[in-house]
Amino acid sequence: MGTSSNAQSRLLGTAIKPPGYRVSLIRPGHDHSASDVEVAAFLRRWWADALAKAAATGTGLSNLVKEQPARPTLKICDIKPNVFFDLCAQIVRVYSPAAGSGQAVLLLTDYTANQSLKDEIVAIDEHHLPIQRHMVMSCTLWDSHVSQVADLRTGQHIYLRNLRGKVDRDGFLEAMMHGERSDDAKKTSVFVLDAAEPADRATAANDRFKSNV
């Protein structure tokens, strides 16, 4: 059938997958019948047309896709173990790594409580909102991320990319920022959102922060 070779070339253009990830290729004359190939080609056209239509009208599929990002930005109260997420939070403490080895730890809050967090109360300072129970989350940074903590200070608001929830040894929720493969992600996973807030504006900044996250 005329569309077969076209469908074949498109279907063969799959991205390289990691070891152990199996991809079933649909090719005429191999494991699949001609009708299999036609069905695949039909579905592929249907999907492409649906995407094009959605993009043209501004409704439908493309918006649906946008509403479900692969990795959400979560509040601390919504973080769960083994789930990837991005985070906006304020720095409570910075624990830099000992002499260039290992990892760094940030204590973070966004003033939402998660009962799975360790029940400790750590104040930032007298200019910031009081942090209540289960509002401080430990976040461990590994590998190249560690170098990014040098510029971080208590009280700063930051945006963190690609964290993962984890249960620590004692059963409490914490967050991990593991090493990335791409050079890009290695250097851009921690973003300081604002310059240091003057003390008299700190409470307002915290309120704004709370309503935004």
Add this chain to the structure above:
DNA sequence: GGTTACGGT
């Protein structure tokens, strides 16, 4: 980007 993710007090 992602069927991405390990490790150490």
